[in-house]
Amino acid sequence: MKKHNFSAGPCILPQEVFEQAAEAVVNLNNSNLSLIEISHRSADFISIMNEAIALVKELLNVPEGYSVLFLQGGASLQFLMASYNLMKVDGKAAYIDTGAWSTKALKEAKLLGEVAIVGTSKDSGYNYIPKEIKIPSDANYVHMTSNNTIFGTQFKEFPKTDQPLACDMSSDIFSRQIDVSKFGLIYAGAQKNMGPAGTTLVIVKDEILGKSGRTIPSMLDYQTHASKDSMFNTPPVFAVYTSMLTLRWLKKLGGVGAIEKLNEEKAALLYNEIDNNPKFNGFAAEEDRSLMNVTFTLADESDKERFDALAKEAGLNGINGHRSVGGYRASIYNAMPLESVQALVAVMKQL
């Protein structure tokens, strides 16, 4: 029995991607060489990198004037790189704090300049998205996290600003249509909707770079990587290849618009059960509910043992809430089939 994998990340990817990636690790394109033993300067790998970049551009409608990069270090390294590249010397940045990841991001920015927190939902345990955002006119950029995996909150609209908008989209990129032209910088660790852990997607508007007035270490400088087509140093070959496979799958399925509809359907099914089943409560404010991470608690904690046993019996994997919040969290990323959500709902009804 294949399990229903609700892990928050790394997480489920399409079954065909697992199979194709495994095949390439033994024999890439019938070359009799493994994907992971060939030179990253070989024609085979350059064509993989180019296809991955082209798929990102196509699926997200990336306009001219943006660089698409595959880097390493996860979103955590982007917290630092975003500020290194966008914060001016003696500068200031505006951060919207929706918990955990935003908090970590602004911590790194504080090393390089002043940080104005222009919105936060800390007062209520980060269960909503702050709406009234006032951005100081002297902010060098505005930073936000589009979806919070831990609390299950998600921006439905993006703040309007004249300054470059930098957005950590690790947990909802490729799950819904976005207008890339509204952003200066988008970054996302691969390990939700794009591929395995080990690579980070960066989409950056070229014209906002090179203006910080600071000397940026080579590996932290987006311009270094953009000028070398993400090959300044050896890229994480397997993670890039497997991301490319996942993006191929998404394109075949109809692209971001098509998956968005499926994601809405899956989320509606689950939130509907939460709202109608008196044994469960939703965690996030209704209007800010994430389509990716559905967080909920038991109305009566004494049901826990039985619910956990039922879930296990049904093959539900990874539904425990984040250790900092407790309760339950069902992550229902792009590759999660409707049947897995149905299986969870069935268990909730059984309780």
Add this chain to the structure above:
Amino acid sequence: MKKHNFSAGPCILPQEVFEQAAEAVVNLNNSNLSLIEISHRSADFISIMNEAIALVKELLNVPEGYSVLFLQGGASLQFLMASYNLMKVDGKAAYIDTGAWSTKALKEAKLLGEVAIVGTSKDSGYNYIPKEIKIPSDANYVHMTSNNTIFGTQFKEFPKTDQPLACDMSSDIFSRQIDVSKFGLIYAGAQKNMGPAGTTLVIVKDEILGKSGRTIPSMLDYQTHASKDSMFNTPPVFAVYTSMLTLRWLKKLGGVGAIEKLNEEKAALLYNEIDNNPKFNGFAAEEDRSLMNVTFTLADESDKERFDALAKEAGLNGINGHRSVGGYRASIYNAMPLESVQALVAVMKQL
């Protein structure tokens, strides 16, 4: 026909590692879950990370008081991290320049303090290892590259110094016995003798950390990663797992001492042909020849077309020299079988 893969990195790994890694991408330990879809906080992955760390400690005889880390960003990010962690504010570091990688490493260090180049073979195109190294007593640390993949040079003895010795061992770690206690910091991109591209091994002496007097960004601070057992953020799961498999293979084979003998045998076979065949010249000074990357040129450039054709016919892959040097380079890492070296020698004799 399986090709003979002489690539400089990413490079050949044991065939059984390709097969085991591929199997895990489809089904890890018969869990019915893929290696790349499970949480990095799961018992399964924690046990993988622990085994990888334990194998490093065992195979290299790492003494107490050192942290073993699996990070991201390649040796290129270590160029920066080494100096961020070890260079004091207004400090100074001593760098030995054996070309390319050393040069890149010291470029990053210069952003943080003064760099004294205490030895260089730049005068003769980096074809030898500088021997007379005088280290200023006020250097915070000494930095070197143990093996240069491009020029095919390798330190046979390490400089003696009272300051922490930081060594980039990307291209020869696990290929020969070393005394870890003589080093403050060892780092190595995985993609030669340890595993696929996408993770970087760091072995650092705990007592040299926390003394720089500077605020280090979280992701660049070795103490961050050491305190979280390399799980401060999501690790590159596939690269760590496949490194673990490669280290298991090495242990089964008898460990570093056993592979060192095989490496010496393979290198001797090839250098012997270079020295005795008038159609070829070795590139590196004899006493500094690398056991990992064997660099040579044709005595008569007009032989190139024929030699390349013979090599292709024999299934020899990746023997072109680095674009900055030209000629030929046969990388004969741990996983390279003796038969592949014999195949190359046979082609050289045929010319």
